[in-house]
Amino acid sequence: MRNSAEIINNPPSVNRGGPTALVIFGATGDLSRKRIFPALYKLYSQNLLPQTFVIVASARSQHTSIPFRSIVFQMIQEKQKLKKDVWQKFAQEIHYFPSDLALDIRLQTIATAIDEFEKKSNTCLNRIFYLAISPQIVQKAIENLGKYNFHLGCTIHKGAKKPRIIIEKPFGQDLKSAQNLAQTLSRFFAEDQIYRIDHYLGKETVQNIFAFRFGNELFEPVWNNQYIDHVQITTAEDISVEKRGEYYDQTGALRDIVQNHLLQLLALTTMEEPEEFTAESIRRKKLQVIRQIKKLTKEEIVTSTVRAQYQDYRQEEKIDPNSVTESYALVRLFIENPRWLRVPFYLRTGKKLMGKVTSIILQFKEKSHELFKTFWQKPLPNHITLQIQPNEGIGIRLVAKKPGLTTKLEPVDMEFCYKTSFDIPQPDAYERLLMDVVIGDQSLFLSQSVIEESWKIIDPIREVWDHDQPKLATYKPGSWGPKEADDLIAKDGRQWLQPLLTICKI
């Protein structure tokens, strides 16, 4: 397994994995279009994929391989320019077979196709099944994979590796359904074969939280409740629910973003240092801290959370005109361990806000320095901003003396920006995650236990919210959210530190 220095210095290309067949169910869907095919092409064009790499694409539409390749060409072109010679070779690896995984239609053709590829290449292929399909049919899809023995892998040669399965969030709608899903999966696949994607963990800057915290001696001594006053974790989006109204209206911001992305960011910010850089060790430490998050009581939920909907949400496509689903969520949490006791963590997310930004801001305690008392009335706290996206970087707010003959202190910002410090384009989250599945590294994927623990935090909140407590607030599109969110933090004697939309804007 790789250690942190290796991870930071060497991309996963050091190990390209063996001959592989990637089977994508849902190959005509949004995820395939926006993320999977562009990422695969990029990896292919950088020569990072295994020499033998067959893509078996499948969906309900009745295509054959050649017209489907033109569709893939367009999918990739929406994101990047293609090189003619690279594309021509890549296209040859894509083979389309119509099927319906949930309704068990034409699955045998896929099984036969994989066998044929293995016969042709005279070797067993590492089989990877990617379920890029609607969450409603995942359960049925897994059962049908089992029915056709897809989980058994290659049988025609010796030394076959166990097949891997990739599934996407949401992992259930609550603890119970997450456990049911896990039970179905475990009938066919062992934990080391299951790759559960939370694509935030594939983001370069999210991984950098690790390097920043554990690779710099400077920060670890102050990374605790003695110095940190509170932490604000924000994922703001300026987009609406777009074409995903049906899914979103049944899900809401709490389940869509807080349960997974935000709790993962919280865990990475607060976890103890893993003993080694292995999937097990990292997962163990993350799980430990997620377990230590205090579950809110009914009364606390009313005073520690805000749910809100943007004006006109109910007029969006495929949204119930009487919907009470939140498009904004704010949750204040505490971690019950010695390092973080009494430090509030404000997790907030929303659609149709002022801008697109994901950031983690750690505000330090305000200390009144005797020495500066006469010219510094109001102490200006330091803070560290981990800017996950866009304009990825890290900002540190300090206090400095303003040049001049008098002594005046002012806040100043120090910035580290990826763009200027490293002249290397950042890989998309999906490139990193797909590569890790190919080489069999689970470090950046979720374990079932962490998912269950996260639901244990979210389910009680959902339940109280479903009883209309606290009242559903509204907010203006293009704002930073509802007034109720400002009131909540103001009651704590604090205020929002607006995410730095201008950080690293070069």
Ligand code: BG6
């Ligand atoms: C997804 C959510 O997990 O993350 C979407 O389902 C959201 O609602 C998306 O838009 C945001 O991802 P990113 O990478 O654009 O921040």
